Amino acid sequence: MGKRAAIVGFGQTKGSSSRKDVNGIEMIHEAVSAALADAELGIEDIDAVVIGNMDHFEGINYVDMWSVEGSGGVMKPIIKVTTGGTTGTTVAMCAYYHVASGLFDRVLAIGWEKNSESDTTGAIITAYDPIWERPNMAGAIGGLAVDASRYMHDHGVTERDGARVTVRDRLNALNNPYAHLRQEWMRGKDVATLVDLLVSSEENQVLAYPLRMSDLCPRTDAAAALIFASEDVAETIAPVPAWVLAVANRHNTVYYGDLDWSLNETLEAASRQAFAKVGIREPLKEIDVCELYLPYSYAGLAWIESIGFCGPGEGRRLLWDGVTDMDGEIPMNPSGGVMSSNPIGATGVIRVGEAAIQIMGKAGLRQLNRDVKIAMATGFGGCYWADVLLLGKNKPL
Amino acid sequence: MADRKTGQTELLYVTSGDMYQPYSYSLGRLGAEFLNTIKEEKRFLGARCPGCNRVYVPPRSVCGRCHMKMEELVPVSDEGEIVACAIIEFGFVDPNTGIARPVPYGTAFIRLDGADTALPHFLDSVDREKVKVGARVKAVFEETRTGKIMDIKHFALIDQYRRPGGSNGFSVE
Numbered sequence: 050m051g052k053r054a055a056i057v058g059f060g061q062t063k064g065s066s067s068r069k070d071v072n073g074i075e076m077i078h079e080a081v082s083a084a085l086a087d088a089e090l091g092i093e094d095i096d097a098v099v100i101g102n103m104d105h106f107e108g109i110n111y112v113d114m115w116s117v118e119g120s121g122g123v124m125k126p127i128i129k130v131t132t133g134g135t136t137g138t139t140v141a142m143c144a145y146y147h148v149a150s151g152l153f154d155r156v157l158a159i160g161w162e163k164n165s166e167s168d169t170t171g172a173i174i175t176a177y178d179p180i181w182e183r184p185n186m187a188g189a190i191g192g193l194a195v196d197a198s199r200y201m202h203d204h205g206v207t208e209r210d211g212a213r214v215t216v217r218d219r220l221n222a223l224n225n226p227y228a229h230l231r232q233e234w235m236r237g238k239d240v241a242t243l244v245d246l247l248v249s250s251e252e253n254q255v256l257a258y259p260l261r262m263s264d265l266c267p268r269t270d271a272a273a274a275l276i277f278a279s280e281d282v283a284e285t286i287a288p289v290p291a292w293v294l295a296v297a298n299r300h301n302t303v304y305y306g307d308l309d310w311s312l313n314e315t316l317e318a319a320s321r322q323a324f325a326k327v328g329i330r331e332p333l334k335e336i337d338v339c340e341l342y343l344p345y346s347y348a349g350l351a352w353i354e355s356i357g358f359c360g361p362g363e364g365r366r367l368l369w370d371g372v373t374d375m376d377g378e379i380p381m382n383p384s385g386g387v388m389s390s391n392p393i394g395a396t397g398v399i400r401v402g403e404a405a406i407q408i409m410g411k412a413g414l415r416q417l418n419r420d421v422k423i424a425m426a427t428g429f430g431g432c433y434w435a436d437v438l439l440l441g442k443n444k445p446l
Numbered sequence: 447m448a449d450r451k452t453g454q455t456e457l458l459y460v461t462s463g464d465m466y467q468p469y470s471y472s473l474g475r476l477g478a479e480f481l482n483t484i485k486e487e488k489r490f491l492g493a494r495c496p497g498c499n500r501v502y503v504p505p506r507s508v509c510g511r512c513h514m515k516m517e518e519l520v521p522v523s524d525e526g527e528i529v530a531c532a533i534i535e536f537g538f539v540d541p542n543t544g545i546a547r548p549v550p551y552g553t554a555f556i557r558l559d560g561a562d563t564a565l566p567h568f569l570d571s572v573d574r575e576k577v578k579v580g581a582r583v584k585a586v587f588e589e590t591r592t593g594k595i596m597d598i599k600h601f602a603l604i605d606q607y608r609r610p611g612g613s614n615g616f617s618v619e
Binding site: 069070108166168170171172174175179180181182183184185186187188190191194195196197198199202203254255256257258259260301302304305306307310 | 457458459462469471473477502503504510529530531532533534535536538539540541542547553554555563564565566567568574577578579580594595596
């Protein structure tokens, strides 16, 4: 009774540091309405809802119930999913499971966050083990800084290399009307000049050495929604559905101190599983575009190595050679990525949605100038957890 | 302020107030013995997995990789090596205490000699030339100890760069 499944609709709100004009439920409603409009469906067409955020960021512990007017889930089956930074990608995977099981034909997947409603650093620390790690760790920024220290040490990477990733994503964000950080001052300047400006600017303060402000993602208020449909209805809803080719996920440990810091083992294992399912042997050549959950600059070097786009320590070469730019061999984050918007529970949904619209040909100014047959989206959460989704233009066999 | 004619209104937040909801987390037997041994003897213990032989610090009773129960505690050194580190310069409120942590401070994941996993803690230095991966550190204990991880005041950087001798040399595949 298993079914092939595809994404047939996507909607998102514009990222912002504070959406005081709406509460969370109203913001969710905006994203859901946009996704339904994109698919030309009504809420009555939806069979089930999967929703996710990080509950304790807003201090609301029953989000599936609390959000029901906004989600459109009144008198429908609803499941809430919370897996840290991966929440949005796990929401998408869970909606896919609903459809692929054959039990539901049209499933809504929603992610959202209002980071403006609490102290994100304080909230993220509560994800660490309360006895052993919480007393000493410093939220996402401190956790990512220690991650960077190890990668820079192992591979002789410099702050210019990190800044190269920031510049790519922030330049791409200028093409995305939904991006939170659209740094207009960057427009029209060449990459080397922008990297020089970032690493020499006194305003670009160090938050947690070795990380500066420009190495980190923003805190964003936004919501996003996807519509998954079974093979029985997908092609009647969308002219070009984005078919789900593979999903994979790995969790390892809750203790940061248990990690092997020399690689991102969950992302590596999940990527390998997804590539094997689709028969991808050379990801750099066979994948057309990526929307990667890169919450800070150096992840754009280290984690593309873990995925297998290049060998250990070779990430910076790919970046400096322009391989990951919009006109490169494997464009990464045409949307501007997490470095330009991070509404945590929505972030993974946006990665999947942005990958899908590249296949569907609906990406507007950020649409690639070539045929997109295979798109990859990832989620990062955790500790060091990974979700990987591969989407395709061709219906899988 | 609301102006019905133009539809303009001042946008508002309602704050939750100063909430206070303390939790009490169980350490388990091995975790308790780890902290009691620091408190009473200023010594470190790790848990050894009978399946993979990894030594876990802090100790806990289940090895996730093998999904096996661990019961054997083994001594590990109060000296070790930094495996990853940072110097925190931005101020934020510590959710455990409700108090802003004084910045800057050095923090690191430290693999004690004889252990395979790392313990996060504070360092005694914010010197960018010294707070580095591979640097050697030694635990400094509080005079008055109460059975908390903060019975270790911090780890002090020491001028000694020998490789850890007691490690099993196990690396996660």
